[in-house]
Amino acid sequence: MNEKIKLQSPKWLHFGAGNIFRAYMGKVQQTLIEKGLENSGIVVAETFDGEIIQKAFKPYDNKTILVTLDKKGEFKPEIIWSIVESIDVTSDGMSIVEEICQDEKLQIISFTITEKGYSFRDGIITSDHLMSKVTSLLYSRYKKNAAPIALLSMDNCSANGDKLKNAIVSVAQEWVKNDVVEKEFLDYLLDEKKVSYPITMIDKITPRPAIEVKKFLEEAGFENMDIVITSKNTYTAPFVNAEVPEYFVVEDKFPNGRPKFEEAGVILTDRESVEKAERMKVTTCLNPLHTALAIYGCLLNKKTIAECMQDQVLSNLVRKIGYEESLIVVENPKIIDPKKFLEEVLEERFANPFIPDQPQRIATDTSQKVGIRFGETIKAYVADEKLDVRNLKYIPLVIAGWMRYLMGVDDSGAMMTLSSDPLLEELKANLNSIKYLDSSSYEKGKLNKILSNKNIFGVDLVQIGMADLIEEYFLGMMKEVGGVRKTLERIL
Structure with a gap:
């Protein structure tokens, strides 16, 4: 040829x-x-x-x-x-x-x-x-x-x-x-x-x-x-x-x-349409859902993204983030229909058992991603007078899951290897005093140093009033073996 x-x-x-x-x-x-x-x-x-x-x-x-x-x-x-x-x-x-x-x-x-x-x-x-x-x-x-x-x-x-x-x-x-x-x-x-x-x-x-x-x-x-x-x-x-x-x-x-x-x-x-298509994918309809599955996939010992989608509670989580919390702020690029794109992501792409993509790979460099993948949607809620950022339930659940992931212990209580991240050691140091299964080791506001970091999230989550909900979710996940799944089931 x-x-x-x-x-x-x-x-x-x-x-x-x-x-x-x-x-x-x-x-x-x-x-x-x-x-x-x-x-x-x-x-x-x-x-x-x-x-x-x-x-x-x-x-x-x-x-x-x-x-x-x-x-x-x-x-x-x-x-x-x-x-x-x-x-x-x-x-x-x-x-x-x-x-x-x-x-x-x-x-x-x-x-x-x-x-x-x-x-x-x-x-x-x-x-x-x-x-x-x-x-x-x-x-x-x-x-x-x-x-x-x-x-x-x-x-x-x-x-x-x-x-x-x-x-x-x-x-x-x-x-x-x-x-x-x-x-x-x-x-x-x-x-x-x-x-x-x-x-x-x-x-x-x-x-x-x-x-x-x-x-x-x-x-x-x-x-x-x-x-x-x-x-x-x-x-x-x-x-x-x-x-x-x-x-x-x-x-x-x-x-x-x-x-x-x-x-x-x-x-x-044109440039504007490319920007809208990229924003649709990266901030709402694909990448944030990938990160949600990656974090919880690691905590729940899933081997692939498709296996995550076979878990009803994780499947429900990304559907609720996508359809209920994210689509509402998407600016339609016209060249690709956001709802159809999201449907294809959830029903065809993430659910494909023959794509051997691992949660651990996608969890790499999460600190460099959450500001775009979730922060942009949060900022859109803050900026829109018709929307109330306090109504967000599932995006805070992902952020709480990431805090729980950083403890390096899966939901069965076993130690797990964390994916590489340039801020990993700094983030872990902020959580060092929190002991798994010991709620008394947690001091209120302990997560705030991370949650208020605009360099990570693009917005101060403490200032906008999201930190208390994240903290509540986090405490539910760390206080008992199986706490991650129980918290997910309770919220979803």
């Missing part, structure tokens, strides 16, 4: 060789090639974990087996061959990438590098940071021909294009200040007719490669389907398992042209 598509003068370069890129963007470009609408493939560059390229791309001629898993248990494999070259930038691939970036036919440089990839630690700009390297590549393009280009973030974070722009511009400003580059280069980066930074909303669950899928492929006759855990703890394989539903909403701003994305199911629209 690869013979039909061009490596020379590629139009699309992507940074980040992870699962969602392979399963989704690879499929998008392949669809366009098969329709005769594109004649070049994607070049992917990996800047964090070179073993992915060496172990999951190169041995398989950059092809990937995409296995979609529907709720009924049907596994549908297909070979994705639209990725024509893979480059390990962690070793010596930067010169090849620079040559690609200088080609005036290049239309898109895209990214799936996680939200952390756009920020500088302690605000210090270093030359080995990916954003510095990308800025250097853009400078090379500017010096060669100053051709237009779109920088397209596909990461699952709010205003992703703005985060990318801020990072690139910050590097360039530092360089201009230190006379490393001329000011005209900064002008080039800020001219949207030359360099654009569209915002996007991407949504497709692509969990770690599953043993069940490996066995399925081997039984179907595929060889060398081993799952690899790299030295950087990345789980990869020559296949990607993914759910069927997928959404990619893109601000249509491409100064050097673009593929006909709309012919492959991508929604091209």
Whole structure:
């Protein structure tokens, strides 16, 4: 298949060789090639974990087996061959990438590098940071021909294009200040007719490669389907398992042209509609429900999100958060119907037993997520004169569950390992004096130091009057073995 598509003068370069890129963007470009609408493939560059390229791309001629898993248990494999070259930038691939970036036919440089990839630690700009390297590549393009280009973030974070722009511009400003580059280069980066930074909303669950899928492929006759855990703890394989539903909403701003994305199911629209779609997903209809299931899934020893949904009390919880507390504040993006999206999330996506997504994975970095996933809805209640934040019952129940989770003891009384979080030690220290099963060890207001932290929740939960209810729920959960389930059942 690869013979039909061009490596020379590629139009699309992507940074980040992870699962969602392979399963989704690879499929998008392949669809366009098969329709005769594109004649070049994607070049992917990996800047964090070179073993992915060496172990999951190169041995398989950059092809990937995409296995979609529907709720009924049907596994549908297909070979994705639209990725024509893979480059390990962690070793010596930067010169090849620079040559690609200088080609005036290049239309898109895209990214799936996680939200952390756009920020500088302690605000210090270093030359080995990916954003510095990308800025250097853009400078090379500017010096060669100053051709237009779109920088397209596909990461699952709010205003992703703005985060990318801020990072690139910050590097360039530092360089201009230190006379490393001329000011005209900064002008080039800020001219949207030359360099654009569209915002996007991407949504497709692509969990770690599953043993069940490996066995399925081997039984179907595929060889060398081993799952690899790299030295950087990345789980990869020559296949990607993914759910069927997928959404990619893109601000249509491409100064050097673009593929006909709309012919492959991508929604091209204006900035405001992307923002509304992203807000709908991240703050109401998907991500907060995921976090609710993750927290309580850990406490109740659930192995997968689907297993959480099979538990009636957890299923009721996310339905009540979604339909009763969240939809009321959703601003309809029009391009996707919020109620139908929520219904698909609950009935098809979370309930799919063949998507092996773990509560422990989703519980990672919860302190970095709750401000967006719940804080935005809380703030919407506070701001709306017709709504009363004191009527919220189920969102406070999730926050109380997170406080209980931070005690590191599950609902059966067994110690449990907490998922990584940059604030984990600080949060645990605030709860150290509280002893499981000993209500007398709890002093009223003990949770307030956490609950009043606007940096975590985006709002002071004590100030708006939510802390007492959270405290009440929390005490019910910690005073007895089985207290978590009893509290959930009582409230729901």
